[in-house]
Amino acid sequence: MPLRTEPGSADAPLAPGPPPPTRPTPPAAYADLHEGGPGGTGGVVARVTLQTVADKVGVSRMTVSNAFSRPDQLSSDLRLRILAAAEELGYVGPDPAGRALARGTTGAVGVLLTDSLGMAFRDEIASGFFGALAEELAPTGLALALLPTRGSGETIPARDIAMDGALVYACAGDTPALDWLVRRRLPLVFVEQPPLPGYASVVLDDVGGAAAGAQHVLDLGHRDVAILTMAPHGEHGLVADVARASGSYVDRARVRGWTETLRAGGARVSAAQVPDNSERHGYEGARLLLDGPDRPTAILCFSDLMAWGVVHAAQDLGLRVPEDVSVVGFDDSALAARIRPALTTVRQDLAAKGRAAAVALTRAIEAARTGTPLAEPLETVLPTELVVRRSTAAPRVTARAG
Known part of the structure; x- marks a missing residue:
């Protein structure tokens, strides 16, 4: 193992408050589709849809959908026209659930934590790892969804949240949340704990x-x-x-x-x-x-x-x-x-840990998507390094009798 050395009051009248905030003026085309607008329906709000944008631009629904989901299918000028029309109308894009169904991917991966979500923000090492992981996943378009081990009422995040795969981060092996992830047959990578048989792992030495x-x-x-x-x-x-x-x-x-x-x-x-x-x-x-x-x-x-x-x-x-x-x-x-x-x-090395976890997870997700079984799961053991500073020195006295 390498060794590295470094140097070492209650009754006072209330003052008038600020004026209430004003609501922003919506785009003209948006107002036309709502109550009071020239094209409105006398009190019924009309929902802006994919067809609304298609009618405005003069293209098909599929073309508008491609502008959001498959931009490589359109010319740059046409896509910019569609996105400008969508912004003017107040349309934010196809329904995420529908897009996920059509594309076969949710665009999210879960991270199952030990006890509570707060741990990810209080612990400097955990937050550093999640930051490195997010940086590595950013080019893939995958986002992180933090999953608590416990549910609330009828909601069980590990069962109910749509995701393409998940990282299991330093959790007890018998947690019900992990059982749900396994039952869903999601691609999993275990970090800082031994994996279940058939799954990849990233651990520190x-x-x-x-x-x-x-x-x-x-x-x-x-x-x-x-x-x-x-x-x-x-x-x-x-x-x-x-x-x-x-x-x-x-x-x-x-x-x-x-x-x-x-x-x-x-x-x-x-x-x-x-x-x-x-x-x-x-x-x-x-x-x-x-x-x-x-x-x-x-x-x-x-x-x-x-x-x-x-x-x-x-x-x-x-x-x-x-x-x-x-x-x-x-x-x-x-x-x-x-x-x-x-x-x-x-x-x-938190950056190396984040990179290794991202590689293992994206590899497992791709194998599941294509139906290609992996020859064997990745088992990554990351090295450590002793860093000597000023908090250690030779003992000057013997604390106990021999």
């Missing part, structure tokens, strides 16, 4: 990345090392055997890389597990590990966000980073370089 972080602190001389990880539905607090604690695929893979390497290097390992990947939970977990006589000299963290919480906790306890405790993160998010001291971490 989490084991190797964690092992590199663990080996780094061993090489610095640390032999009292703590692991701080997460498991939303597992055991929380100090755990005797973190390797047996429950968590997601990513959690378990990183724990494996840490523990195997540390034990092989003769280190004494302590661990804390928290319910969520957040700075607050990282802080709380670090207090459990550091606020005692047998504190570790180094902490390996599930993410940069949790590592930030560790740095805060250490400082609140009067400890210096890295002199009293070294801290290693994971992901190399933008936060890692902003933390003081700058954070040693394990880098993942």
Whole structure:
């Protein structure tokens, strides 16, 4: 694995408010087709249709449809005339559902998330991946539809939303939403979790990345090392055997890389597990590990966000980073370089992950569209890179008796 080093009041009269907004004046041709217009029907609103535009331009309905759906079938001048007439009439185009039926594609792909849609916007790594994915899919005309794992009432997004395929992003394998996607026989790509048989996957070398972080602190001389990880539905607090604690695929893979390497290097390992990947939970977990006589000299963290919480906790306890405790993160998010001291971490390439996921998904969608079975699903494992900054150093004291 490559190693990279970087430097480090209530009664007052109300003032008159602004005048109410005025409604924009619709195009003349649009007004003619509505109540009060010269061509209106005395109170009944007439809907602008494909035929309305065709009559205005003097072409067939199919020609107007092609202007929106198959522009290569028309001359540039004719298409511009049709689009100008449509805009003047207030016509936005053929009904999307009808277009999807005619073309055999919805133009959308779903992304099934772990617990809530909010996660995609709060988590810097998740949002970075979705941004990279959207950039890669943009030239194909495919748009992203975020799918929660749970439905509301009679609405189940994974069952009801039209899509050409979906990404399953770090979800539990037994979620009902995933079952709906499989039952619909949609092309699927699994990201950051093992795939179901017959489906493509894109995963990070989490084991190797964690092992590199663990080996780094061993090489610095640390032999009292703590692991701080997460498991939303597992055991929380100090755990005797973190390797047996429950968590997601990513959690378990990183724990494996840490523990195997540390034990092989003769280190004494302590661990804390928290319910969520957040700075607050990282802080709380670090207090459990550091606020005692047998504190570790180094902490390996599930993410940069949790590592930030560790740095805060250490400082609140009067400890210096890295002199009293070294801290290693994971992901190399933008936060890692902003933390003081700058954070040693394990880098993942979000652009490469987005590109790999887009390639695998579009390949699966095309195979399903053409009825061509894939010889075998793509299995992509992306490399990681250890980035050494200023949050790690050799231990200056021994925290535990030998």
